[in-house]
Amino acid sequence: MSKSLKAISWIAxxxxxxxxPLILLLVMPRPPQREFWREVAVFLGFAGLSLxxxxxxxxxxxxxxxxxxxxxxxxxxxxxxSVLSTLFVAAxxxxxxxxxxxxxxxxxxxxxxxxxxxxxxxxLAVIALTVLSVWRxxxxxxYEPWRFLHNLLAVGAIGLALWHIFGVRxxxxxxxxxxxxxxxxxxxxxxxxxxxxYKPWNMLRHPYRIKEIREERGxxxxxxxxxxxxxxxxxxxxxSAWLTIGKSxxxxxxxxxxxxxxxxxxxxxxxxIKELGDFTARVKEFEPGVxxxxxxxxxxxxxxxxxxxxxxxxxxxxxSAPVMSMLxxxxxxxxGRPLYLFYGNFNWEQVTFREEIEALQPRLNLQxxxxxxxxxxxxxxxxxxxxxxxxxxxxxxxxxxxxxFICGPIPMIRPVRRSxxxxxxxxxxxxxERYEMA
Amino acid sequence: xxxxxxRLLIALTVLLVLIxxVLFAALPPI
Numbered sequence: 001m002s003k004s005l006k007a008i009s010w011i012a013x014x015x016x017x018x019x020x021p022l023i024l025l026l027v028m029p030r031p032p033q034r035e036f037w038r039e040v041a042v043f044l045g046f047a048g049l050s051l052x053x054x055x056x057x058x059x060x061x062x063x064x065x066x067x068x069x070x071x072x073x074x075x076x077x078x079x080x081x082s083v084l085s086t087l088f089v090a091a092x093x094x095x096x097x098x099x100x101x102x103x104x105x106x107x108x109x110x111x112x113x114x115x116x117x118x119x120x121x122x123x124l125a126v127i128a129l130t131v132l133s134v135w136r137x138x139x140x141x142x143y144e145p146w147r148f149l150h151n152l153l154a155v156g157a158i159g160l161a162l163w164h165i166f167g168v169r170x171x172x173x174x175x176x177x178x179x180x181x182x183x184x185x186x187x188x189x190x191x192x193x194x195x196x197x198y199k200p201w202n203m204l205r206h207p208y209r210i211k212e213i214r215e216e217r218g219x220x221x222x223x224x225x226x227x228x229x230x231x232x233x234x235x236x237x238x239x240s241a242w243l244t245i246g247k248s249x250x251x252x253x254x255x256x257x258x259x260x261x262x263x264x265x266x267x268x269x270x271x272x273i274k275e276l277g278d279f280t281a282r283v284k285e286f287e288p289g290v291x292x293x294x295x296x297x298x299x300x301x302x303x304x305x306x307x308x309x310x311x312x313x314x315x316x317x318x319x320s321a322p323v324m325s326m327l328x329x330x331x332x333x334x335x336g337r338p339l340y341l342f343y344g345n346f347n348w349e350q351v352t353f354r355e356e357i358e359a360l361q362p363r364l365n366l367q368x369x370x371x372x373x374x375x376x377x378x379x380x381x382x383x384x385x386x387x388x389x390x391x392x393x394x395x396x397x398x399x400x401x402x403x404x405f406i407c408g409p410i411p412m413i414r415p416v417r418r419s420x421x422x423x424x425x426x427x428x429x430x431x432x433e434r435y436e437m438a
Numbered sequence: 439x440x441x442x443x444x445r446l447l448i449a450l451t452v453l454l455v456l457i458x459x460v461l462f463a464a465l466p467p468i
Contacts, residue, residue: 011447018451022458030467039463047455069443077444084452 041095048088049161053188060195066298072434086130115167122160129153200249203293210290211268218350219275221284224268225292236304237263237329238322241296249293258321262328274318301433308403310338316408331363339366342386346373388419407433
């Protein structure tokens with residue numbers, strides 16, 4: 001089955017899962033109808049809950065999905081469907097109040113029935129969940145406590161919402177309806193158990209340990225890990241994995257990193273990590289021997305996914321990590337296809353992998369174009385950013401046949417993508433990996 | 439292509455939920 005067909009099948013299944021309970025709500029025997037807007041409000045409440053129940057699937061890193069949909073697209077999808085479900089959930093009480101202001105009695109928490117209290121708490125949890133995620137950085141919430149809170153609020157909100165609908169009972173009066181709203185959360189719970197219990201347990205059975213940590217240019221550290229008591233994993237150059245270092249895989253403390261080693265070698269797996277947040281700054285403090293758990297590989301940002309007569313890599317800063325893996329892999333394969341690397345950095349001293357790239361050049365048909373933002377006075381190469389002019393100067397005439405991999409922070413990806421489109425590179429030949437997830 | 443899929447799917451979800459909501463509120467129980 002082609003990738004597009006698979007993608008469309010999964011999308012259809014997702015829609016079916018979200019809409020099935022809502023369609024059943026429509027066609028199952030139901031009690032007498034009330035006012036139009038009251039029923040709309042009730043329906044939106046159910047729609048919000050149905051969307052929320054499936055919300056952890058895109059971020060659950062299910063291999064069969066991440067082979068088709070890039071991880072950053074899944075996060076994008078998770079983000080906007082969450083905002084959507086929050087809007088539905090918020091619309092539910094607002095429309096009820098607008099329709100009949102007497103409903104406000106239920107907001108007198110001291111005297112309100114428990115079903116109303118649970119509903120209000122569920123809505124507040126959903127709103128808190130969304131606000132804390134969209135504006136996490138403004139709240140100065142660190143990634144790890146945020147993720148813990150995020151999971152807690154999500155499970156709490158769903159539990160409270162179920163309490164609310166079973167308390168209200170209006171649309172759960174018949175046994176068939178009750179079975180539906182018990183079966184659905186059971187399915188959500190099963191998927192959650194798979195992700196949060198089965199997967200970590202499986203990781204625990206396949207541990208790795210740190211072999212070496214070495215410093216790279218540009219405030220980066222390369223972490224080399226080796227499997228303990230099992231053959232390890234194979235990956236495609238350009239893919240990434242989630243690492244848990246020095247903690248139990250049940251601790252929900254994993255972080256995503258691209259492989260930087262060659263996919264053709266069976267030695268240690270390497271990841272190069274830039275000191276940015278709290279966790280990445282601590283990487284250098286780990287000692288050899290510390291246990292590491294690997295969840296992966298994931299992603300389709302790989303030369304092996306896109307056949308082409310040549311490749312162009314456009315990397316900003318540590319966005320070069322997956323590119324390094326692809327270059328090392330191509331070198332190990334003795335691949336003679338033309339390759340171009342446009343590599344943007346602040347200055348010459350900070351160019352991560354500078355020496356390694358030079359060492360790879362004799363083994364590859366590779367042209368490297370360094371673009372420095374603040375070069376020294378004797379720099380003769382490109383300066384500023386990877387602009388359309390820079391690309392136009394160095395790309396060959398058959399540029400439209402090549403496949404392009406852009407990797408870096410979002411402020412770098414967008415203008416580079418626009419420049420490629422200006423050069424009339426077909427959209428389907430431009431792949432992106434954003435180095436910012438949540 | 440994937441971004442297009444994601445946006446289309448979100449738009450489709452909104453549309454279908456709103457259509458179903460109106461049907462649910464307007465049609466008498468079967």
